[in-house]
Amino acid sequence: MTGILELRGVSQAYRLGRRSPFVTASYLQVLSNVDFAVRTGQAVGLVGESGAGKTTMTRILTGLERPQTGQVLFDGKDLWEMNAVERLEFRRNLGVVMQNPRSSLDPRMPVGSSLLEPLRSLGIDCDHVARVNEVIEQVGMASSVLGRYPHEFSGGQLQRIAIARALMTRPIVLIADEPVSALDVSIQAQVLNLLMDLVTDLNLALMLVAHDLSVVAYATSRVSVLAAGEIVETGQPLELFSRPKSKATQDLVAAVLTMEAGLAGRGLD
Amino acid sequence: MTDSAMDVRDLFVGNGDLQAVRGVSFSIPVGGRMGLVGESGSGKTLTALAMMGLLPVGWSTEGRILHDGVDLSCQSDSQLSRRRGRTISMVFQDPLTALDPVRRVGHQIISLIRRHSDAGKAEATEQAKALFRQMNLPRPAQMLRAYPHQLSGGQRQRIMIAIALACYPQLIIADEPTTALDTTVQKQVLRTLDVAVRERGTALLMITHNLPIIAAICDTVAVMYAGRIVEAGPVAEVFSKPRHPYTMGLLRSQPTMDNIALDGSSRLPSIRGTVPPLQDLAIGCAFQPRCEFATDKCRLETPKVIEGLSCWHPIVLDAEE
Numbered sequence: 001m002t003g004i005l006e007l008r009g010v011s012q013a014y015r016l017g018r019r020s021p022f023v024t025a026s027y028l029q030v031l032s033n034v035d036f037a038v039r040t041g042q043a044v045g046l047v048g049e050s051g052a053g054k055t056t057m058t059r060i061l062t063g064l065e066r067p068q069t070g071q072v073l074f075d076g077k078d079l080w081e082m083n084a085v086e087r088l089e090f091r092r093n094l095g096v097v098m099q100n101p102r103s104s105l106d107p108r109m110p111v112g113s114s115l116l117e118p119l120r121s122l123g124i125d126c127d128h129v130a131r132v133n134e135v136i137e138q139v140g141m142a143s144s145v146l147g148r149y150p151h152e153f154s155g156g157q158l159q160r161i162a163i164a165r166a167l168m169t170r171p172i173v174l175i176a177d178e179p180v181s182a183l184d185v186s187i188q189a190q191v192l193n194l195l196m197d198l199v200t201d202l203n204l205a206l207m208l209v210a211h212d213l214s215v216v217a218y219a220t221s222r223v224s225v226l227a228a229g230e231i232v233e234t235g236q237p238l239e240l241f242s243r244p245k246s247k248a249t250q251d252l253v254a255a256v257l258t259m260e261a262g263l264a265g266r267g268l269d
Numbered sequence: 270m271t272d273s274a275m276d277v278r279d280l281f282v283g284n285g286d287l288q289a290v291r292g293v294s295f296s297i298p299v300g301g302r303m304g305l306v307g308e309s310g311s312g313k314t315l316t317a318l319a320m321m322g323l324l325p326v327g328w329s330t331e332g333r334i335l336h337d338g339v340d341l342s343c344q345s346d347s348q349l350s351r352r353r354g355r356t357i358s359m360v361f362q363d364p365l366t367a368l369d370p371v372r373r374v375g376h377q378i379i380s381l382i383r384r385h386s387d388a389g390k391a392e393a394t395e396q397a398k399a400l401f402r403q404m405n406l407p408r409p410a411q412m413l414r415a416y417p418h419q420l421s422g423g424q425r426q427r428i429m430i431a432i433a434l435a436c437y438p439q440l441i442i443a444d445e446p447t448t449a450l451d452t453t454v455q456k457q458v459l460r461t462l463d464v465a466v467r468e469r470g471t472a473l474l475m476i477t478h479n480l481p482i483i484a485a486i487c488d489t490v491a492v493m494y495a496g497r498i499v500e501a502g503p504v505a506e507v508f509s510k511p512r513h514p515y516t517m518g519l520l521r522s523q524p525t526m527d528n529i530a531l532d533g534s535s536r537l538p539s540i541r542g543t544v545p546p547l548q549d550l551a552i553g554c555a556f557q558p559r560c561e562f563a564t565d566k567c568r569l570e571t572p573k574v575i576e577g578l579s580c581w582h583p584i585v586l587d588a589e590e
Contacts, residue, residue, distance in 0.1 A: 189539035257481035267485025
């Protein structure tokens with residue numbers, strides 16, 4: 001089964017600084033031969049240690065970076081062979097939510113204007129005001145907040161606004177990079193529930209990057225484990241985490257602190 | 270009071286009309302480990318900074334902070350400065366901003382040891398190396414010559430802990446010490462901290478919103494909401510039989526591998542609403558607008574603290590649960 005957004009045999013390497021012009025440059029292999037797919041109406045997770053290549057993978061999926069080898073396919077078309085019209089269409093169909101909503105929203109802009117930005121920059125012709133009101137309601141906020149500035153909101157509210165902005169252009173793929181790790185526990189649950197509802201209601205393809213295994217297990221139906229630039233395991237989250245096969249997954253699972261173990265006095269074993 | 274490492278009585282921290290901490294009392298016995306839990310904006314970091322005498326300009330305290338036989342809230346800046354790092358020290362969330370970027374980490378720890386003891390340079394260096402070894406840092410001698418940017422996040426945080434422990438303080442305050450770290454590193458750093466404070470009999474105040482960390486490392490826990498402690502007690506009791514609706518909500522909204530249904534149909538119970546801004550706190554119980562059990566009494570009267578609980582209608586869980 002093919003996905004709406006797909007990586008096929010993607011490899012990426014960065015050139016490291018040379019110490020002298022007489023030495024051949026060395027490369028850092030960040031991704032090696034990665035296959036990955038996001039499907040409509042499905043939430044997929046991506047987990048891995050820092051430095052495993054998660055961010056590079058999201059940058060390649062969003063078209064911010066061109067992989068050295070391999071293909072990025074959106075709806076079957078290669079992202080890097082698209083013409084300007086197709087490229088614009090791709091950008092309209094993609095929403096991105098970042099980890100820290102405070103740095104992803106312009107502090108000098110009322111949030112209503114921030115929400116309009118995607119429509120303006122991608123030249124989408126529709127009733128902008130109606131669309132803003134519709135989307136802000138979709139993320140569970142009142143339209144009265146639109147005139148307010150980012151500093152007036154809490155982290156959880158800002159993340160809702162950031163999600164609203166990602167939804168403005170009616171994307172079919174949503175990429176969320178650590179969307180709840182900067183939020184408090186009680187708020188984290190609200191945002192996760194919202195993301196899951198959106199996947200069902202809007203038939204979105206969601207890619208959720210997170211380091212918290214329980215967050216991924218809770219919100220996604222399929223998860224891939226990335227280690228040192230390679231996808232080492234893919235599967236149904238609970239199954240994968242209860243019977244990890246690869247060393248990388250085992251390490252990730254072993255690092256999880258659980259309440260039960262903590263209360264039994266074995267939390268750090 | 271000599272049997273407690275820290276005894277906070279009726280602490281208020283405010284800036285003008287804004288009261289961020291409103292009457293907090295707790296006590297940490299010598300060698301005890303207390304966890305302080307709460308959402309951002311609940312006043313937990315300001316409580317810690319008040320204890321360290323490091324409040325930002327404009328903030329002032331009321332109440333008593335008894336430590337090492339003195340009331341820290343009445344001490345002068347120079348008295349506090351001589352105390353910080355020696356009897357009380359703090360590990361901050363982000364080691365990259367807490368360490369001086371233009372000085373080698375060796376200099377930072379050795380100067381601290383020399384400031385608070387009469388050790389010479391060679392002796393202080395040896396002590397620093399021993400500390401680094403205890404923190405499981407590889408190649409201590411080389412590590413001393415490194416600048417903070419050359420180290421990984423986990424190494425930097427281990428160095429912060431080494432610096433905090435260097436002068437055998439009575440109390441270490443750790444404010445979200447592992448939040449900025451990778452999960453795989455988090456457990457190792459916590460284990461190092463756990464062993465180090467246990468060996469030395471140092472008391473620990475662990476500030477975090479991560480409940481499993483508290484369960485793993487602390488004996489007692491205090492849950493803060495909007496500047497007050499709403500529930501406190503032994504970790505095992507509070508976490509297995511929460512009495513305050515807020516504690517209950519926090520525990521239930523934490524995703525764990527056990528409360529997830531296989532078909533993806535599970536919903537995390539979340540606490541509705543958000544933490545109220547300090548300017549317009551509700552009269553009565555501050556949690557009342559978000560509480561599903563709130564009654565008229567909650568809207569009018571602030572609940573008193575009885576047996577570590579501040580709620581008019583505590584939850585009673587069945588013995589079986």
